[in-house]
Amino acid sequence: xxEVEQDPGPFNVPEGATVAFNCTYSNSASQSFFWYRQDxxxxxxxxxxVYSSGNEDGRFTAxxxxxxxxxxxxxxxxxxxxxxxxxxxxxxxGADGLTFGKGxxxxxxx
Amino acid sequence: ETGVTQTPRHxxxxxxxxxxxxxxxxxxxxxxxxxxxxxxxxxxLMFVYNFxxxxxxxxxxxxxxxxxxxxxxxxLHLHTLQPEDSALYLCASSRSFxxxxxxxxxxTRLTVT
Numbered sequence: 001x002x003e004v005e006q007d008p009g010p011f012n013v014p015e016g017a018t019v020a021f022n023c024t025y026s027n028s029a030s031q032s033f034f035w036y037r038q039d040x041x042x043x044x045x046x047x048x049x050v051y052s053s054g055n056e057d058g059r060f061t062a063x064x065x066x067x068x069x070x071x072x073x074x075x076x077x078x079x080x081x082x083x084x085x086x087x088x089x090x091x092x093x094g095a096d097g098l099t100f101g102k103g104x105x106x107x108x109x110x
Numbered sequence: 111e112t113g114v115t116q117t118p119r120h121x122x123x124x125x126x127x128x129x130x131x132x133x134x135x136x137x138x139x140x141x142x143x144x145x146x147x148x149x150x151x152x153x154x155l156m157f158v159y160n161f162x163x164x165x166x167x168x169x170x171x172x173x174x175x176x177x178x179x180x181x182x183x184x185x186l187h188l189h190t191l192q193p194e195d196s197a198l199y200l201c202a203s204s205r206s207f208x209x210x211x212x213x214x215x216x217x218t219r220l221t222v223t
Contacts, residue, residue: 004152034211043200043214044153087153097143097155097166098212 003027004101006088011106013078020074021104023088033064033071036087038103044087047073075106083108113137114215116201122221123191131186131218133201141207142184144176147198147217159184160207191222 006023013019025033033050048055050062050071061074071088088101114135123129135142144156158166159178173195175187184201198219202212 043216045214046211097145097158097168098153099155100145100153102150102152 003099004088004090006086006101006104008102009105009107011104013106013108015078015080015108015110017078018074018076019078019106020072021086021106023071023073023101023104025069025071025088025090027090027092027099032091034089034091034098035060035062035071035073036089036100038085038087040084044100047086078108080108080110082106113213114201114203116199116215116218118218119216120219120221122223123188124223125191125193127191128187128189130188131199131201131220133184133186133215135182135184135201135203135213135215137203137205137213139203139205139213140181141204142178142181143202143204143212144184144186145200145202145214147200148196153200157186158207165207188220191220193222196220196222 004025035047036044037047038044048057048062050064052064054063059076063072075082085103085105087103090099117132140161142159145153146156147153155168156170157176162178162181173190177185198217200217201215204212
């Protein structure tokens with residue numbers, strides 16, 4: 001089983017809608033989680049960290065459920081500029097690098 | 111945005127060639143990374159350097175040879191590559207090796223013919 005799994009999509013969503021996607025992880029030793037965003041032909045950039053208590057940044061809400069080993073990202077009032085690939089990322093305790101999921105491709109349609 | 115730069119941006123090389131990829135970070139970070147991104151696959155961590163010392167080699171074939179002369183520069187030396195090595199090679203840096211946020215360079219698009 002892959003360490004971090006995501007539905008690749010694409011998710012086609014009308015502008016203004018709310019969209020949510022999940023990510024599951026298999027390694028219980030994973031300590032920290034993040035959502036990165038990658039635009040077409042660009043490098044990944046950190047969108048937000050994910051905390052067990054849940055955290056919100058503007059229209060974006062991230063949640064971590066350690067018992068079920070999944071992470072979620074909710075985007076409210078979606079904008080055309082939200083179209084991108086969203087990468088679920090974990091870091092194992094004691095490990096230096098990050099473990100990336102394949103990404104979920106989101107397309108916001110006008 | 112010039113926090114992490116990579117050169118060249120595109121590279122085409124034959125299987126018998128030797129080439130090097132260069133990464134430079136201007137952020138004062140102490141950890142640097144090489145990742146490989148292939149189509150339909152997740153980013154794969156290749157190498158990690160912390161304060162110029164290699165701390166992780168993720169079972170990468172010896173035809174890829176990293177070099178980190180100082181905390182700001184990272185190289186990836188390539189020799190006798192295979193066509194399946196064609197991919198986007200991304201360099202990243204973070205304040206420390208436990209840093210949550212990694213800043214990525216734009217990548218080098220490598221094609222092996």
